[in-house]
Amino acid sequence: MTSAIARACESVNVSAADHPHYRTQKGEITTNVLAICSPIAKFIFVLLEWKGSTADSRVLRNAISRPHGLKVPKGIDFCDSIVWIQEQIVCQLIFCISCLGYHYLCDVGYPNVEGFLVPYRGERYHLSKWCGAGNAPTNPWKFFNMKHSSARNCTERVFGVLKGRWAILRAKSYYLVKIQYRTITACYLLHNLIMREMCQTTMPGTIDDEDSTSNELDDENIQFIETSDEWTNFKDELAMRMFDEWEQAS
Template identity: 50%
Template structure:
């Protein structure tokens, strides 16, 4: 984060979020301490020495900035996926949060748009929870993920192919080199669709990688309580957006192969539950057929 972006963030937190400094610590120093903890994954005692503050002061201002940043949340459409972030939970809950490799993590749902922003995030679910269940929770909770009928998110095979969520075909493989080699190397319409789907949706994997690279607190074993940790995860996503918007660091590839993102059907109602249907399955098949033969036509011209 450069100085200009830092100044913009402080102004946002002061004017929009209502963050107020004290006689001893101004807003800029509060935010600097907060960002230092997220970016370097250091404990309060380290910040206390570096900023010459009392431990209680560091803790109090950390939570103040944490709460204010959470007020800057936003919503939109895009691709979605889950990622795993290490957390600290009670001993009795550890089996539910334990990954196969033994790490204790939470399953975080993230939604990413074509501008390079995360537009929805839902941390807190156990590692053992199926992605489809996390998604069901996301769209059913108050102020949850908004999905208008007639539009969809791209998602991977861990999710059901249902209205509002376009998944690839199961069991249809392709070579990753096909995604970047140009032309239509796939032998079937479904393989071709899966290749294009992967290429369009893979940007969210890159975004998760950049997010974790930027905020070290998302990479290491957490020493914060679970409730605080899930709030910090959300804040890291929001700060990612601010840095992206103000510094123009994240750029979507101009030559990215995209799955047709036009509306699937006509309607303005929201999707409030996940339900498979023959209509949605047939619509995907028609979309795949049209995409494949449009590509064949262009290649033969």
């Protein structure tokens, strides 16, 4: 099963002295929210209270190491067969890996480590850049990025729904920052409640709401993240196999 990780920058109101800590590269005053969205448009993990200037990799490391944090199974068999789904209508989930638990699709701000698939740097990524016959991918890295972007597009849509539903997320609040964190958390929880109780559409090919990693023992999960040649080779092999099968099917 493949879910997507995204960084959500939610506007907050803090004192002028704290502005440098909360200011993003775009100059906005925000809190850095690490959010994980499932293919059925629900949030399965949300971590708040990091300042907007904090690097995504640091937030991810904290999410994994903290008690009751993000659970990512380890001990993947790199010889497992790779499942390539050429036509999948569920939230544009284009590919997955046949192994235990979840894999998370991340943007380039996150490290390329076991359990997390990031796009290739220096290649086109966003779906709008692949429009038109002349923009078809010409190598495995471009093709991987195109499918990666398509799969993560589900997350972008969910954030659009979230902010469209809750106006308080579209502009900074004037409550105390701790109350703002609680308000943001409440919006995410209410989104999941609405999706569970009021949305009648069931997406085929997805698992049920129960998190299959919730019962994993701590020693079976990744406790810290680090880059490795083994994971890099695995990702390259995945990209090449996907590209080869796409060319054969064309």
